[in-house]
C-alpha cells in the first residue's frame with residue numbers, strides 16, 4: 214500500500230521555492246502536550262523510546278495536533294550513548310546526568326562503538342513504523358554532535374561554562390581528539406542507520422559549540438564535523454546543522470558540506486545573508502516569544518516570514534527548542550499562521 218507524502222519540507226531543504234513555508238519545531242514532541250504528560254506519569258524518556266509503537270505515537274502527536282510539515286523522532290541526543298558504555302540517566306529538573314564521566318585516555322579507550330542494528334533496534338523499528346506506515350510528512354532523524362555530546366560526557370551533566378570540557382581540549386589534546394574520533398564514528402554509523410530505516414533529513418545538534426571561539430572551532434571541532442558531513446553527504450538526504458549562540462561560527466558552518474543552517478534567534482536571516490551565509494536557512498523565532506501575547510507572536514512571526522520570503526527557500530522553526538511552559542494551543546495557532554501568511 215503506498216501513501217501520499219507531503220514533501221514540501223524536503224523541497225525547501227533542497228533549495229526549491231515552495232507553495233508555502235514549511236515548519237517544524239525543535240522539541241515539538243513531548244513537552245506540554247496533555248497526552249504525553251499522561252504517559253510520562255508511567256514511563257521515562259528511555260522507556261518510551263524502547264517501545265516503537267508508543268514512541269511512534271509520541272512522535273506523531275505534534276504532526277496531528279499542530280499540522281507541522283515534518284516529524285522529529287522522539288528520543289534524546291543522549292539516546293545512543295549507553296551503547297558506547299556511557300551510564301546516562303535523565304533526571305527530572307536537571308537533565309542528562311552521567312555516572313562515569315570521561316577523565317583520561319583510558320576512559321576514552323574503554324568506550325565501545327555503536328552497532329545500530331544490535332544496540333538501538335527500537336530506534337530503527339520506530340523509524341520504519343513511522344515512515345513506511347504512519348506518517349504523511351517526512352521524518353527527521355538526528356544526532357548530537359561530538360562537542361555537545363562530549364560536554365555532557367566530560368562534565369557529567371549540563372554545564373554553564375564547560376570548564377572541564379575546555380580544560381581537556383586545551384591540555385589533553387590527545388584525549389580530546391581520541392574522543393572526537395570515537396564520537397565522530399558513532400554519529401556517522403547512527404545517522405546512516407536512521408537514514409537506511411527511512412529518515413528523510415538529518416539535523417546535527419551542536420547546541421553548545423558556540424561556547425568556543427572560531428580559531429578553537431577550526432582547530433578542535435571542524436575536522437570531525439568535516440568528516441561526519443562528508444560521509445553523510447553520500448546518503449543524499451538534506452543535512453542540517455544547528456547550534457545556539459553560534460553567530461561567530463556561521464561562516465565556519467557555511468564551509469562544511471551541509472545543506473541547511475539552523476539559526477537561533479540572535480542572528481536574523483538578513484544578518485546571516487549579509488555575513489555571507491549561502492546555505493538554506495532554518496529558523497528562527499525566539500521560543501520565549503511564544504509566552505508573550507498573540508499580537509507579539511503574530512508580528513514577530515510575520516517579520517521572519519517577510520525577511521525569508523525574499524529567499525529562494527526557507528524552513529520555519531524556533532531559535533531553540535519548545536520549552537515545557539509553551540502551550541500546545543499556541544503551537545497550533547503558530548503553525549496555521551505560518552502556513553496561511555506564507556501562501557504564494
Ligand SMILES: O=C(O)CCc1c2[nH]c(c1CC(=O)O)Cc1[nH]c(c(CC(=O)O)c1CCC(=O)O)Cc1[nH]c(c(CC(=O)O)c1CCC(=O)O)Cc1[nH]c(c(CCC(=O)O)c1CC(=O)O)C2
Nearest residue numbers: 239240241242243244258287288289290308371418420534
Ligand atoms: O540543559 C541541559 O543541558 C539539559 C537539557 C536536556 C537534554 N535532554 C533532556 C534535557 C532536559 C530537558 O529538556 O528538560 C531530556 C529530554 N529530551 C527530550 C525530552 C522530551 C521532552 O522534552 O518532553 C526530555 C525531557 C524528558 C524527561 O524529562 O524525562 C527529547 C528531545 N531532546 C532533543 C530532541 C530533538 C529536538 O530538539 O527536536 C528531542 C526529541 C524531539 C522532541 O521532543 O520533539 C534534543 C536535545 N536534548 C538535549 C539537547 C542539548 C541542548 C538543550 O537541551 O538545549 C538537545 C539539543 C537541543 O535542543 O539543542 C539535552
